[in-house]
Amino acid sequence: EVQLEESGGGLVQPGRSLRLSCSASGFNVEYYAMSWVRQAPGKGLEWVGLIRGKKYGGTTEHAGSVGGRFAISRDDSRGIVFLQMTSLTTEDTAVYYCLRKTREFFDYWGQGTLVTVSS
Amino acid sequence: QPALTQPASVSGSPGQSITISCTGTSYDIGNYNFVSWYQQHPGKAPKLIIYDVNQRPSGTSDRLSGSKSGNTASLTISGLQSEDEAHYYCCSYAGGGFSVFGGGTKLTVL
Numbered sequence: 001e002v003q004l005e006e007s008g009g010g011l012v013q014p015g016r017s018l019r020l021s022c023s024a025s026g027f028n029v030e031y032y033a034m035s036w037v038r039q040a041p042g043k044g045l046e047w048v049g050l051i052r053g054k055k056y057g058g059t060t061e062h063a064g065s066v067g068g069r070f071a072i073s074r075d076d077s078r079g080i081v082f083l084q085m086t087s088l089t090t091e092d093t094a095v096y097y098c099l100r101k102t103r104e105f106f107d108y109w110g111q112g113t114l115v116t117v118s119s
Numbered sequence: 120q121p122a123l124t125q126p127a128s129v130s131g132s133p134g135q136s137i138t139i140s141c142t143g144t145s146y147d148i149g150n151y152n153f154v155s156w157y158q159q160h161p162g163k164a165p166k167l168i169i170y171d172v173n174q175r176p177s178g179t180s181d182r183l184s185g186s187k188s189g190n191t192a193s194l195t196i197s198g199l200q201s202e203d204e205a206h207y208y209c210c211s212y213a214g215g216g217f218s219v220f221g222g223g224t225k226l227t228v229l
Contacts, residue, residue: 035218044223045157045165045208050216061216097164104153104212105170112164 002026002108004098009113012088020083020113022098030054030076033101036083038094039112046094048072050101051081066092088117122147122219123209130227136197139224141209142190147219149190153212156185156194159223160205168207169194196226204228 008020022034033056036048049062051072060072071084081098095112124142131137141148141156148154154172157165167176169185172192182197192211196203209221 033216037220045210045220047210047218047220050218052216063217103171104151104218105155105167105210106157106218107167107170107176109164109166 002100004100004108004110006096006098006110006113009096009115011116011118013119014089014117016088017084017086018088018115019085020096020098020115022081022083022110024079024081024098024100027100029074029079029081034072034074034081035099035101035106036072036081037097037099037106037109038092039097040091040094043094048083048096085115088115090117093117122213123211123221125207125209125221125224127222128225128227130229131196131199132229133199133201135199136195137199137226138196139194139207139209139226141192141194141211141221143192143211143219144190147190147211147213148187148192150214151212152187154185154187154192155210156183157208157210158205159208165208199228201228 003025005023033052035050049072051060069087073082097112098110099106100108156169158168159165168179172187173185208223213219
């Protein structure tokens with residue numbers, strides 16, 4: 001059974017950094033692109049970024065709204081995908097979801113982890 | 120500002136049909152047949168219900184169908200049921216590995 005479990009969320013002050021983790025199980029993560037999507041309280045979904053699978057070099061893409069501040073990485077040996085977030089602002093407050101990407105759709109989602117940026 | 124435009128809300132009575140539109144541009148919906156739809160119940164993670172414009176994953180009711188014309192995609196739900204009440208989000212591939220979501224539509228079953 002495919003499972004994705006995010007962790008690392010919590011309360012963080014503006015300007016600080018936070019690293020989220022996504023533990024993947026039930027499939028061989030190295031063959032898949034993985035994405036992060038966030039949802040601010042009461043708002044819609046926003047695509048944050050993508051990391052390609054090993055076959056495609058594990059390269060990354062990030063949304064313009066977070067580019068330069070957020071970075072996605074992966075450790076296929078442990079089945080973990082990371083989202084490193086720096087220079088956080090209150091506008092980054094959201095539930096962050098980890099997703100498995102199959103072709104051009106997201107077939108599995110984690111339950112999300114809440115990040116609250118506040119002083 | 121979401122990249123794709125959806126109506127904020129739609130409603131229908133049990134048994135009726137509703138359609139949710141999702142309008143993009145010639146750089147996303149209009150350029151790729153990679154539109155997907157996600158259903159989100161309150162407090163839950165979104166769930167894939169349609170992919171590649173009109174394909175249903177295993178477990179998706181055949182009351183749900185997707186289509187696309189030009190820069191606009193649509194999700195139709197026929198025979199509305201109370202369990203269909205949720206938020207619905209469209210998503211399109213936009214090239215270069217990028218994806219864009221719609222702002223979401225709240226479906227109310229009257």
